[in-house]
Amino acid sequence: MQWQPIETAPKNGTEILGYRADSGILLIRWTSPGEFMTEIEIGVSELSEKDIYREGWFYADFVMGGRLEDGELPTHWMPLPDEPR
DSSP: OOOEEGGGSOOSSOOEEEEETTTEEEEEEEEOHHHHSOHHHHHHOOSOHHHHTOOEEEEEOSSOEEEOOGGGOOSEEEEOOOOOO
16 A cells, blocks of 8 residues: 555545644545534534535544644545454
8 A cells, every 4th residue: 555645535435544744644534524413413513504514634533533624634645454354
């Protein structure tokens, strides 16, 4: 597996590894908040409907996750490794 430019990454919700020089390797996927928020979270959210369904790169870590924007965007990606056998 080789690192590839982020422009070639899948934008179908597949979890992949992303890379940024300032933070290293991240677990990321192209999605929108509406894909992972519950109906209750959407109902009480201060996000506009446009922002709830606006797609972009999102990361996940051990505590939380969030949208990556502007200077936070990953520069490279690679698929997740195969599961152990």
